[in-house]
Amino acid sequence: MDQHLFLNPEHTLLRDQLRRFVEERVKPNGDDWEEAGMVPREVLREMGALGFLGVRYPEEYGGSNMDTRATAVLAEELGKSSYSGFAITALVHTDMASVHIFNAGTEAQKARYMPDIVAGEKICAVCVTEPGAGSDVKGIRSFARREGDHFVLNGSKMFITNGVHADLYCVAAKTDRDGPASQSVTMFLLEKGMPGFEVVRQLDKHGWRSSDTAELSFVDVRVPVENVLGEEGRGFYAIMQNFQNERLVAAAAAVGESQAAIDMTVDYVRERQAFGAPLWAQQTIRQRLSMLAARVTAARALVYQTAARDAAGEDVVREVSMLKALCGELVNEVMYDCLQFHGGSGYMRGMAIERMARDARVQAIGGGATEVMLEEVAKRL
Incomplete structure (x- = not known):
C-alpha cells in the first residue's frame, strides 16, 4: 500500500526521521534494553528532543500539533524496530497515558506537566487493569473516598506498563461504591513517591522484555482534589x-x-x-x-x-x-x-x-x- 495516499509531506518526514532513529539508536542497543528490563531514560529524553513524544500535542507544550495519521506512523515505525518492548514503552507514554492529562486535565495541570511529558523528562503510565478487571473495566474495585480537600485511595493495579519507572500515573478508581461503573469511576493523577503508593514488584513477562511492567498498591493514598482528571464520576x-x-x-x-x-x-x-x-x-x-x-x-x-x-x-x-x-x-x-x-x-x-x-x-x-x-x-x- 502506498502510504502517500494518506500521508502529507509532514507525515512522510516524521516517518523518515523515525526510521533513522530506529536504525541508529534502537537496533544497536535493543538487546541491552531487553537484558536490563527497561528502556534507559536518556533514550526517552532523546526521543523527546527529536519531537517523537509530542506529535499530537500543541506547540505550546513543545509538540508538533499533527493528527491521528502521525500516531499511526509513529506506532508502525517503532513496531518495525523489532523491539516491541521498547515500542510499547514509548507508545504507552505518548498515546495511552499522557492523553488522559491532555484530554481531561485543567489548564493548570497541562501547563505544569505537558512540557515535561513531551520532552521525555516525565514518563507516564495509565493504571486501569486490576487482578480482577482487564477488558472488563466495569470490574474495577479500587476505591477513593472523599475527605475534605483530598480523596483517600485504596486498591491495586496489575500489568501496568511503565509502572516501575514512570513519574506520573493516571489511575482509575471508583468514587461511588454503589453507583453503576459508568457513573462512578474517576481518573486521578498521582506522582511517584506519594505516601501509601508502592510499586509492589516488576513482573517477569513472556515477551516485551525491555518494557517494565508492574503491580502497584495504594494504601490510604491521600490525593488532592485538584489531582482529579476531568469530572468526578466520568472516568469510565x-x-x-x-x-x-x-x-x-x-x-x-x-x-x-x-x-x-x-x-x-x-x-x-x-x-x-x-x-x-x-x-x-x-x-x-x-x-x-x-x-x-x-x-x-x-x-x-x-x-x-x-x-x-x-x-x-x-x-x-x-x-x-x-x-x-x-x-x-x-x-x-x-x-x-x-x-x-x-x-x-x-x-x-x-x-x-x-x-x-x-x-x-x-x-x-x-x-x-x-x-x-x-x-x-x-x-x-
Missing part, C-alpha cells in the same frame, strides 16, 4: 474514549512488527540452503510469505484509512475494533510462520524472530482481547 467515559486511540496504536504497531518479520524472513530463506537450493526455491514457502505480505499490506491500508477518517472527525469505533482484532491475530500468524521458516535457529534465543514471536503474543490480549473486540464489531454490523 474517558477510558472508553481513549481505547479507540490505544487500539489503533496497537494495530499500527502490529503491522510494523509483521512487516519487519516478513522482510527478515524473506532475506533468510533467500540465503539459507536446503536440499541443494535456497529455501526460497520451495514454492510453498514463497507462496505462504506472499500471502502474509498481501494480508499485512491490506491491514496497513485499513490502519491508515481509519487514521485519516479519525483525523477528519468521523466515528471509527467499528473500524478500530476490527483493526485491533485483525492485526492482533495477524501478527501472531506472521510470527508463527516466519519462525517456522527459520527452522531450528528460529527457536534459539538471540535470534530476532524468536524474540518477536514472544512479543507478538500479547497483541491479541492487551488493550482489548480479540474476543472482546469482535463483540464490539458485532454490535455495529
Whole structure:
C-alpha cells in the first residue's frame, strides 16, 4: 500500500526521521534494553528532543500539533524496530497515558506537566487493569473516598506498563461504591513517591522484555482534589474514549512488527540452503510469505484509512475494533510462520524472530482481547 495516499509531506518526514532513529539508536542497543528490563531514560529524553513524544500535542507544550495519521506512523515505525518492548514503552507514554492529562486535565495541570511529558523528562503510565478487571473495566474495585480537600485511595493495579519507572500515573478508581461503573469511576493523577503508593514488584513477562511492567498498591493514598482528571464520576467515559486511540496504536504497531518479520524472513530463506537450493526455491514457502505480505499490506491500508477518517472527525469505533482484532491475530500468524521458516535457529534465543514471536503474543490480549473486540464489531454490523 502506498502510504502517500494518506500521508502529507509532514507525515512522510516524521516517518523518515523515525526510521533513522530506529536504525541508529534502537537496533544497536535493543538487546541491552531487553537484558536490563527497561528502556534507559536518556533514550526517552532523546526521543523527546527529536519531537517523537509530542506529535499530537500543541506547540505550546513543545509538540508538533499533527493528527491521528502521525500516531499511526509513529506506532508502525517503532513496531518495525523489532523491539516491541521498547515500542510499547514509548507508545504507552505518548498515546495511552499522557492523553488522559491532555484530554481531561485543567489548564493548570497541562501547563505544569505537558512540557515535561513531551520532552521525555516525565514518563507516564495509565493504571486501569486490576487482578480482577482487564477488558472488563466495569470490574474495577479500587476505591477513593472523599475527605475534605483530598480523596483517600485504596486498591491495586496489575500489568501496568511503565509502572516501575514512570513519574506520573493516571489511575482509575471508583468514587461511588454503589453507583453503576459508568457513573462512578474517576481518573486521578498521582506522582511517584506519594505516601501509601508502592510499586509492589516488576513482573517477569513472556515477551516485551525491555518494557517494565508492574503491580502497584495504594494504601490510604491521600490525593488532592485538584489531582482529579476531568469530572468526578466520568472516568469510565474517558477510558472508553481513549481505547479507540490505544487500539489503533496497537494495530499500527502490529503491522510494523509483521512487516519487519516478513522482510527478515524473506532475506533468510533467500540465503539459507536446503536440499541443494535456497529455501526460497520451495514454492510453498514463497507462496505462504506472499500471502502474509498481501494480508499485512491490506491491514496497513485499513490502519491508515481509519487514521485519516479519525483525523477528519468521523466515528471509527467499528473500524478500530476490527483493526485491533485483525492485526492482533495477524501478527501472531506472521510470527508463527516466519519462525517456522527459520527452522531450528528460529527457536534459539538471540535470534530476532524468536524474540518477536514472544512479543507478538500479547497483541491479541492487551488493550482489548480479540474476543472482546469482535463483540464490539458485532454490535455495529
